[in-house]
Amino acid sequence: MEGKIAISETTNLLQRIKDFTQSVVEDLAEGRSPKISISQFRNYCMNPEADCSDKPKGQEILTLKKEPQTYRIDMLLRVLLIVQQLLQENRHASKRDIYYMHPSAFKAQSIVDRAIGDICILFQCSRYNLNVVSVGNGLVMGWLKFREAGRKFDCLNSLNTAYPVPVLVEEVEDIVSLAEYILVVEKETVFQRLANDMFCKTNRCIVITGRGYPDVSTRRFLRLLMEKLHLPVHCLVDCDPYGFEILATYRFGSMQMAYDIESLRAPDMKWLGAFPSDSEVYSVPKQCLLPLTEEDKKRTEAMLLRCYLKREMPQWRLELETMLKRGVKFEIEALSVHSLSFLSEIYIPSKIRRELSSP
Template sequence: MGWIRFLEGGRKFDCINHPNTAHPIPVQVEEVKDIVSVADYILVVEKESVFEQLANDQFCNANRCIVITGRGYPDIPTRRFLRLLIEKLCLPTYCLVDCDPYGFNILTTYRFGSMQMAYDAKQLRCPEVYWLGVYPSESVKYCLPQKCFLPLTAEDKKKAEALLNRCYLQREVPRWRLELELMLQRGVKFEIEALSVHSLSFLSKEYITSKIQGGVHI
């Protein structure tokens, strides 16, 4: 959804007149052409539930942006479509994921590509992606209550430790590494929806907009 219009295989997808209308990610990305957009940025959200929450809050009516989701771990068409949008529109791109090792892995997949498809990384990775949130360090800033946290499982810890061994975290995004280390140190995780403890519309009306406008991303 968002401020975008394009053709795919002769079919027209137009969200500009109805920016909160959701369309499926094009499967045949190579057939996408004539992309037109008046958006200010692209927002990638990890989960469909958050995507739906933003749609319910009429997020794109109030913010000129394009919102896409891979519904969890992104498939190849989602990553290729995002790569195409960034190349054609040259817009700043932000990623919003859960504060857990699974969400962090999704974030790194968008920016650096997947380990399983390293051979095709150039066509799929998006090094322009910024991490908008949610960060482990934000749990204090936003006064999240204890009920919002879950303990990291043994599998979570194993995944986080494996992620820390990836050389690009230290070389290219050291602040990402620091946040992941903090997550392990605290031993807890929380979801994007935890921010709704303040109000149901806190995510769409305060968190996202204030961070983008204030340049608060890493």
């Protein structure tokens, strides 16, 4: 049944692409400049008093009257032709693949990225609907097994072995889990520390890392697990502005892909740590604390202005203010100063217990 629905959606999208290109050709044939309306989205603004919804924040009209817009329309149509071929042939390609199909015309990867975004907005769809996939960087381990495009991923058979996050998330099925929660960690080094400590053997959970800033596949996979398993999700990042940016991307989505925010964000994610106050609570030595750079301070001040912090997560905003006031940051690995397994045996379990006992 799901396969028939997917085929129907693809057929419908192909028809809409055909209708769109036909209208552009008709405008050109009759000597008119096509007018292409691109809705503008954002997942936050820099006014703490504002309330940014997921609805469009305006329209941008592209015509052939201005040279930059002419080039943008040209690139949009080139990429749309490639997308049409992918859909017709039931093939997938990455953004990088598409760039290398016409590198002299596209000039830069950012041109392709923008064209794909424009197409998603125009046709009110997600990137995966276009058969454009991201190159996955994420890893997963723990109390989970599933299938992706016929391939079996049995993490349950080897709880502390890292498996790649699936790229074709829409083809993931038969998800089975005995986990009690999902833990997302910022860095691969922390993920490997937990694997080495056999964390999932003593803690019934699923552990995921995007290995830094999370790619689309990792974020979509996390969202899928949340929808299917209905488990609490906790996030562990460094106590610095970059770590908080990663946390915010998981929780609220990114500005770059604000048009597809619903399929990419983890709205119920909880911030497990590391908090500025953790340096005192867990006795992190001063030599493990690093001073905030001027760039760190500017980035933190800018993040404090984001409307969603005041509206939805005022306690997160207070933690950011505390970090800025103290003027120091630290990495999660700094907790290893006590013992190599302090993170997996003391820090994370105590944090999880505190979350479970809080109202």
